[in-house]
Amino acid sequence: MNLDELQSKTSRKRTGLRSFMRYWLKPGHSVQDKSRRNWMDLDNASTIFPSVLNTTDTKVFRFTATIIDNIDPILLQKALEQTYNHFPLYHSVIRRGFFWYYFEDSDLIPVVQKETTAPCMPLYHYDQRNLLFRVLYYQNRIHLEVFHALSDGTGAFWFLQLLVTNYIFLRYPESSARTRNLGELFSLPHYEPNEQIDDSFARYFSKNKRETPGVFPKRKNEPADYKPETKKTKNKNNKENKKIWKRIFQIRGRRTQDNRMQIFETEMPVKSVLKLAKERGVTLSVFLTALFIESIHRTIKSKRKNRSVTISVPINLRQFYPSNTARNFFATTLIGYQFGEAGQTDSFENICQVVADQYAEAVNLENIEKKLRSLIRLEKNVAIRPIFRPLKDLILKIANFFNNQGITAALSNMGKITFPEAVEDYVEQIFVYTAATRPQFAAITHKDYLTINFSSPYQNTDIQKNFVRRLTELKVPITVGANQVNPPEEDNEIL
Amino acid sequence: MRYCKECSVKIKGNPTNCPLCKHHTSELPLHLGSLESSVFFNGQKFLPKNRESDKDPFPIVQLRYKQYTLLKVLLFVSFIIYSILLLIHFLFRDSGLRASYIFAGLGSLWLLVLTIVRKRRNVGKSILYLLSLISGLLVLWDKLTIWHGWSLTYAIPALVGIALLAILIAVGYIQQELGDYILYIGAVAIIGLVPLLFIIFGWVYVLWPSIVSISLSILMLVYLLAFRHRLIAHEIVKRMHM
Numbered sequence A: 001m002n003l004d005e006l007q008s009k010t011s012r013k014r015t016g017l018r019s020f021m022r023y024w025l026k027p028g029h030s031v032q033d034k035s036r037r038n039w040m041d042l043d044n045a046s047t048i049f050p051s052v053l054n055t056t057d058t059k060v061f062r063f064t065a066t067i068i069d070n071i072d073p074i075l076l077q078k079a080l081e082q083t084y085n086h087f088p089l090y091h092s093v094i095r096r097g098f099f100w101y102y103f104e105d106s107d108l109i110p111v112v113q114k115e116t117t118a119p120c121m122p123l124y125h126y127d128q129r130n131l132l133f134r135v136l137y138y139q140n141r142i143h144l145e146v147f148h149a150l151s152d153g154t155g156a157f158w159f160l161q162l163l164v165t166n167y168i169f170l171r172y173p174e175s176s177a178r179t180r181n182l183g184e185l186f187s188l189p190h191y192e193p194n195e196q197i198d199d200s201f202a203r204y205f206s207k208n209k210r211e212t213p214g215v216f217p218k219r220k221n222e223p224a225d226y227k228p229e230t231k232k233t234k235n236k237n238n239k240e241n242k243k244i245w246k247r248i249f250q251i252r253g254r255r256t257q258d259n260r261m262q263i264f265e266t267e268m269p270v271k272s273v274l275k276l277a278k279e280r281g282v283t284l285s286v287f288l289t290a291l292f293i294e295s296i297h298r299t300i301k302s303k304r305k306n307r308s309v310t311i312s313v314p315i316n317l318r319q320f321y322p323s324n325t326a327r328n329f330f331a332t333t334l335i336g337y338q339f340g341e342a343g344q345t346d347s348f349e350n351i352c353q354v355v356a357d358q359y360a361e362a363v364n365l366e367n368i369e370k371k372l373r374s375l376i377r378l379e380k381n382v383a384i385r386p387i388f389r390p391l392k393d394l395i396l397k398i399a400n401f402f403n404n405q406g407i408t409a410a411l412s413n414m415g416k417i418t419f420p421e422a423v424e425d426y427v428e429q430i431f432v433y434t435a436a437t438r439p440q441f442a443a444i445t446h447k448d449y450l451t452i453n454f455s456s457p458y459q460n461t462d463i464q465k466n467f468v469r470r471l472t473e474l475k476v477p478i479t480v481g482a483n484q485v486n487p488p489e490e491d492n493e494i495l
Numbered sequence B: 001m002r003y004c005k006e007c008s009v010k011i012k013g014n015p016t017n018c019p020l021c022k023h024h025t026s027e028l029p030l031h032l033g034s035l036e037s038s039v040f041f042n043g044q045k046f047l048p049k050n051r052e053s054d055k056d057p058f059p060i061v062q063l064r065y066k067q068y069t070l071l072k073v074l075l076f077v078s079f080i081i082y083s084i085l086l087l088i089h090f091l092f093r094d095s096g097l098r099a100s101y102i103f104a105g106l107g108s109l110w111l112l113v114l115t116i117v118r119k120r121r122n123v124g125k126s127i128l129y130l131l132s133l134i135s136g137l138l139v140l141w142d143k144l145t146i147w148h149g150w151s152l153t154y155a156i157p158a159l160v161g162i163a164l165l166a167i168l169i170a171v172g173y174i175q176q177e178l179g180d181y182i183l184y185i186g187a188v189a190i191i192g193l194v195p196l197l198f199i200i201f202g203w204v205y206v207l208w209p210s211i212v213s214i215s216l217s218i219l220m221l222v223y224l225l226a227f228r229h230r231l232i233a234h235e236i237v238k239r240m241h242m
Helices: A003-010 A016-025 A048-052 A071-087 A151-173 A173-178 A184-186 A200-205 A207-211 A268-281 A284-297 A349-360 A365-379 A389-403 A462-473 B067-089 B100-117 B123-144 B151-176 B183-192 B196-198 B208-227 B227-239
Strands: A039-041 A060-067 A093-096 A102-105 A132-138 A141-147 A263-268 A308-316 A328-337 A409-417 A427-434 A442-445 A449-456 A480-484 B003-006 B010-011 B039-041 B044-046
Touching: A016 B151, A039 B227, A048 A200, A048 A389, A060 A151, A071 A132, A071 A151, A071 B039, A132 A151, A141 A151, A151 A173, A151 A409, A151 A427, A173 A200, A200 A365, A263 A268, A263 A427, A263 A462, A263 B003, A268 A284, A268 A449, A284 A308, A284 A328, A284 A409, A284 A462, A328 A349, A328 A365, A328 B183, A409 A427, A427 A442, A427 A449, B039 B067, B067 B100, B100 B123, B123 B183, B151 B196, B183 B208, B183 B227, B196 B208, B208 B227
Parallel strands: A308 A409, A409 A442, A480 B010
Antiparallel strands: A039 A102, A060 A141, A060 A427, A093 A102, A132 A141, A263 A449, A263 A480, A308 A328, A442 A449, B003 B010, B039 B044
16 A cells, blocks of 8 residues: 555545434444543643744754665555554644643544655644644655644654664564564553653642642652642742843844745764863753854844843753653753853853853752742633633733743753664664744754754854854864755745 | 865755855865765764765755735725725715625625635534624624514524534534534524524514524434433533633
8 A cells, every 4th residue: 555545545535325324313323432532631831832833933843863775655654653553642633622722532644754845844733633743754864743732852752763663673674683672672661651641740740749748759869858849838038049131132033935944954973072061071061052152142243242142941851750751841941141241251161151050050950840830830720720712822922922032042952862772773863953933953962973953943044153163163073954945946836 | 965165064965055154165175085985083983974965955845935815816806896886885875885885795705704714624613603603794784774674583593594404414424523513513503592582582573484493403402412412521521621
């Protein structure tokens, strides 16, 4: 069966008077049996995504895996179906209720497609029952695009990991023969259906569970006498001493012609970058953040030089709170640097130091918990819950707009990822990037290589250029790839 | 694979200009080697990557604009019609064409067009919205012209009947999950009970159309409650969840 046949099979219809009568009159009709579908609430972080998405910032992110040979779509489809069975979460569609969006189970079958469109095209559309992810292929690349309300980077990577493993076992049968413990490979805790759909925000941070002793799950290395803050113990005077950034720089520019993302993928030996970070006594994340801040600052015109540059960084909460959820489980923090402050030199070394201190402060779990608990309190607030959903959308859009005013750019470091040993030889490179309202990058390390992928809605490439040139000046060998944002004129058509 | 001297980076594919700095690209310099050779860093060997890297990593995607061409044409046409009608209204005072008719006519047209376009993906929702909108507009038109009460007596009961039949046929034909439509069918049936108010308040003198509408709606509601009450309860709990 080829892919077109599969596509038409999934949209098959039954007609005729008999089936018409059966549809309305037979109570146990198969279609209607499935009609009472399982559904569940969106988690705390997901709530915002369907409300604030737009045609530029589609809230879709993409993983790319390059394989040693060109992709065989038939085998990829087979691998996708095998993987899909392991991930009940990915069967979900998002629907609109009167008060909230919710996930609903579906029996759609995902179909792999050849990549013909710009990256990170919208996945969620109201009134349409679409899966919240898609798998594309192009030459030797497999792309997994995911709507952020469904999953975060870690959750989506698990899906990719299994998809690529399945594909390689099908495409290169000798690889599965080399794997000794095949069963173990597929019985990892994060492939367990019940673990995947766990709402870890609610599990760790909701008030009710917090205040019932013994029920609440412990975080890693939690002190024995740790007492979560409750309404009664809350100290009103103890204001969080959060740094207030002044005159935050906002990146502006001319958008790409049809609002597509401008993507740069860069790859470099991770050791050479790690060495540079170690020379400055900081971690890779700190180094990249400082470099990003400096690259942005170098694009600022002289009269605005003394602004602060702030970077929004997600923190994977799974590292502190044991969880195998494939749904969102992250918090964001703001890392920044105030330029032109008296008594400091804005050297790169100094930026590194300031950023390193903030990273250390950011993983202070008391602050993270406080923030997440207040977000969950807000979601469960009796005054918020009965607000009509379209009004909630509007409120969230406005809140998101004001929140964005405090952010110059964003980045995400996925860290080092691996594939099962037998598969590793066939996987060349992993890339990750996301649709963005402002220049943003995502970094991921695989084998010896670090890939840093920039996405931006703007035509201007100065920030990316500064970033890359700074690294090449420091003798890091870099290979760049980019998508075309201004394709040749004669190919264009008006829709 | 190309090379940019300004940025000192290797570039995948064969672009004539560096995507970063727009300078002309050149052949890969010898010391960086061709594709087949290895990259050395700190004495460590890195295997040649990307056998396909002489190809572009991304497909060329044509520009796509959302043009809303049809909508623009319609807007233009309706503006012209509005101007012509206004002109007739001012030039021929005794034509009986009132400015309010013209405005209400075009307003009705646009409300209908936008409702149909926006709700096109769910036939149940579409029928419910159209039923409510058209009923409202007909009452308005009845009021705007000399009030005969035809909208309440005939038009709305007829519309309810048509809507119930249409929803039954359409949903039964497309054979999708009933849960997606059942609440809209229920809502249409409940609107069908509104003519009861017309009778109670004595707004209508010919009673049979209202009675037919009410009976059809009651039939539908009885059917829904008798055979589909579990599905209805499930859908209400799901959608009304706070």
